[in-house]
Amino acid sequence: MNRRVELRNHLRELHYFRIRLAISAGFMLLLFLLLFTRFFYLQVSQREHYHTLAEANRISIAPIVPNRGLIFDRNGEVLAHNYSAYTLEIIPSKVPDLEALINELSTIVEIAPRDRKRFKKLRDESKRFESLPIRTRLTDVEVARFAANRYRFPGVEIKARLFRQYPRGESASHVVGYIGRINDKDLEQLEARHDLANYRGSLYMGKIGLEQSYEKELHGITGFEEMETDAAGRVIRIISRTPPIPGNNLMLSLDAKLQEVAEKAFGDRRGALVAIEPDTGDILAFVSKPGFDPNLFVDGIDSENWDLLNNSIDRPLNNRALRGMYPPGSTFKPFMALAGLELNKRNAQQGISDPGYFSLPGSTHRFRDWKAGGHGYVDLHQSLVVSCDTYYYALANDLGIDNIASFTGKFGLGKKTGIDIEGEVMGLMPTQEWKMKRHKQKWYAGDTISVGIGQGYNLATPLQLAFATAILAGKGTAFRPHLVKQIKNNSNEILREIATEPLYTLDLNPAHLEAVKNALIDVTRPGGTAAVAAAGAAYAFAGKTGTSQVVGVKQGEKYMESKVQERHRDHALFIAYAPAKNPKIALSVLVENGGHGGATAAPIARLVMDYFLLGILPKESEAKTADPAGDDEEAVHD
Secondary structure (H helix, E strand, O other): OOOOOOOOOHHHHHHHHHHHHHHHHHHHHHHHHHHHHHHHHHHHHOHHHHHHHHHHHHEEEEEEOOOOOOEEOOOOOEEEEEEEEEEEEEOHHHOOOHHHHHHHHOOOOOOOHHHHHHHHHHHHHOOOOOOEEEEEEEOHHHHHHHHHOHHHOOOEEEEEEEEEEOOOOOOOHHHHOEEEEOOHHHHHHHHHOOOHHHHOOOOEEEEEHHHHHOHHHHHOEOEEEEEEEOOOOOEEEEEEEEOOEOOOEEEEOOOHHHHHHHHHHHOOOOEEEEEEOOOOOEEEEEEEEOOOOOHHHHOOOOHHHHHHHHOOOOOOOOOHHHHOOEOOHHHHHHHHHHHHHHOOOOOOOOEEEEOOEEOOOOOOOOEEOOOOOOOEEEEHHHHHHOOOHHHHHHHHHHHOHHHHHHHHHOOOOOOOOOOOOOOOOOOEOOOHHHHHHHHOOOOOHHHHHHHHOOOOOOEEOHHHHHHHHHHHHOOOEEOOOEOEEEEEOOOOOEEEEOOOOOOEEOOOOHHHHHHHHHHHHHHOOOOOOOHHHHOOOOOOOEEEEEEEOOOOOOOOOOOOHHHOOHHHOOEEEEEEEEOOOOOOEEEEEEEOOOOOHHHHHHHHHHHHHHHHHHOOOOOOOOOOOOOOOOOOOOOOOO
């Protein structure tokens, strides 16, 4: 048997092997080249980038919230300050199951249903914040208990934060305002103002009052701390620190004790009082009754207290001094009298015979005077002393509404005063043009008659009435009303003094001004509508009482206050300045549904002026408003 012998070509196989080896080597070389290129890119080209990322993992930047500035009254009494307390905070982004975590936390630190509800609300309103408090104002025992169990709660930490406190509670609450949690709307506003970076770490900002109006001054400048952390996020060391700059302090023109005297004088009545220093525009007292406790809002007000405040028939959250619009009643008459003199529609000696009513030519409708049968012969002086409506009905008809609006507007009526607190309203000084735009109706002569005695479409705020009275007391010179007198830094250095230069001075005939002011002095003397409230005063003062209707009375019917529901009764008003010859204080008082101004509003003003000028504190029995005149409606008017 022949066997076939295969001869292998070793040379060819060796050739192919070398080719495969070369390809494999080339492939390996290519892989090493690619790997080297990648290493070069990461280690050399992108070194700075990845070094930064690594440092970011190792180093944390934490904001340091500045101390909020304090608020003081003119005598240095604290109206708003800060205190430090511990809060238990959760970083939602680091917690996979919030509900389970909170349940577990509650076994260590007490967490009430109110705390849970508030936390949920904060999450909805403050999604962009890193940490949110679940409990505030922890006790030392609670802090120690959590610290011992901290390892069980990733994403939870204890922080020392400053809390705002208002030591005087309800007093001056509408002036000082309050701070509250920063919500999404606030964030949008901060972003629009390019202030968002300065609020990193801040949870609160001013919401109303001076806390809101002077937020930039009070907040300060946020600092930063650069910290090295380990893999678990624990701080190893502080690398660098940029300290925060505390907010500036506000020194107010407000006298806290005078404010308290005024607030107590109202008793349980609703109303407002504004007192101004005529020569500077300093606000001495700014009362809106009832008030509220701003401390309730600092940490987020609970639903029960919110419902009590928001749904109260007394509207304690409404700033009556700034935003309350009321018919000025007879407190409007001094400005009408001055308009009559300045516009040559009357002279001081000219008088009328008052039959107790006024009728427009060709009309049978009678506009009644408050006194049945009238006051007899009345000149300008007497018209103010006895508050004769008929005199001002006729004067208003002669002046015309546009002249009235133009002249009284110079005293700030129907205009914003420019006070340094947000939310002021304009009031209303109507004109023919206004009525056509607002009601699509022409102006009638009867509309003018009502405006002439401070009724009808005429509306003013207590602040505007005080401002107008201050101009009158200051012989026609107007100063912008302001609550903040100085802004100081944390070292008590004055950074800014609020200017007291006059806004303008009215070109008034001194004789005309003197005629009106002399009449206002006699309003407080025997025979005047404020004589009872002024009795026994150690100083002379000028004033004008006022009563404004809340519910109209049908023609021929007599208004009987004692038979009208309390909230349907007339409002009581009083404007005054003292001393009469060299005024140091000008004020307006409004008592809602208080009846006659001489019976309820004027006594409040007297108590305030007695304390401011003489330092006399009212007795407990005096620090309550007098009751309305009851059935004796004509004993005291206005």
